[in-house]
Amino acid sequence: MVPSDYFKKLPKEELFTEIDKPLEIDLGCGDGSFLVAMALKYPEKNFLGVERLLGRVRKVLRKSEENSLSNLKVLRLELSYTIEWLLPDHCASRIHLLFPDPWPKKKHHKRRLINESFCEALVKILNQDGEFLFKTDHEEYFEESMNTLQNFSLLDHIPWDNEDYYPVTDFERIWTNEGKEIFTARYKVKAQGA
Numbered sequence: 001m002v003p004s005d006y007f008k009k010l011p012k013e014e015l016f017t018e019i020d021k022p023l024e025i026d027l028g029c030g031d032g033s034f035l036v037a038m039a040l041k042y043p044e045k046n047f048l049g050v051e052r053l054l055g056r057v058r059k060v061l062r063k064s065e066e067n068s069l070s071n072l073k074v075l076r077l078e079l080s081y082t083i084e085w086l087l088p089d090h091c092a093s094r095i096h097l098l099f100p101d102p103w104p105k106k107k108h109h110k111r112r113l114i115n116e117s118f119c120e121a122l123v124k125i126l127n128q129d130g131e132f133l134f135k136t137d138h139e140e141y142f143e144e145s146m147n148t149l150q151n152f153s154l155l156d157h158i159p160w161d162n163e164d165y166y167p168v169t170d171f172e173r174i175w176t177n178e179g180k181e182i183f184t185a186r187y188k189v190k191a192q193g194a
């Protein structure tokens with residue numbers, strides 16, 4: 001999708017015309033295998049991928065067209081800008097952050113996505129009972145992220161039961177084949193007055 005104005009909050013109807021359908025957002029959707037599998041499984045929901053690399057965006061679009069999906073869109077844009085400035089308030093039921101770049105070198109840690117501003121933006125764009133789902137193979141990044149998320153008072157840590165359909169992503173497949181451990185976390189927007 002191409003926003004009509006990159007410098008204003010997007011109207012909900014511009015994201016998807018059926019604004020009553022739950023919207024799930026995949027931040028850094030890569031080649032889109034997860035997003036496409038979810039959009040196929042849940043036609044009653046809408047899915048938005050955000051990805052900065054053009055080649056990957058094109059791959060998602062190709063897969064979406066091959067599957068004639070009308071409930072999937074991809075936005076080619078920087079993640080922090082997208083969630084902090086572009087997406088409308090309370091537009092999403094779930095936000096997925098799956099295997100974000102861990103930026104392992106200390107001098108690059110400031111490029112890591114999960115920080116307090118990120119958490120504030122999450123809570124602004126999630127619905128009242130919205131969820132944030134996070135996976136990584138990088139233990140040190142996971143611990144740092146958990147520390148930030150635990151200290152953020154507007155999100156509650158909840159168990160990630162495996163009863164839900166949750167497709168394996170391309171990067172998850174790579175790391176699992178290499179025998180790496182996968183770290184997961186699921187948070188829910190704290191109930192008002194709690």
Ligand SMILES: C[S@@+](CC[C@H](N)C(=O)[O-])C[C@H]1O[C@@H](n2cnc3c(N)ncnc32)[C@H](O)[C@@H]1O
Pocket residue numbers: 027028029030031050051052053056077078079080098099100101169170171172
């Ligand atoms: C390690 S890959 C994971 C892709 C996919 N989620 C998966 O699990 O297979 C991280 C993805 O996030 C994208 N990405 C990283 N930082 C980004 C940013 N600041 N804005 C937009 N996309 C970003 C990268 O281009 C890449 O496709």
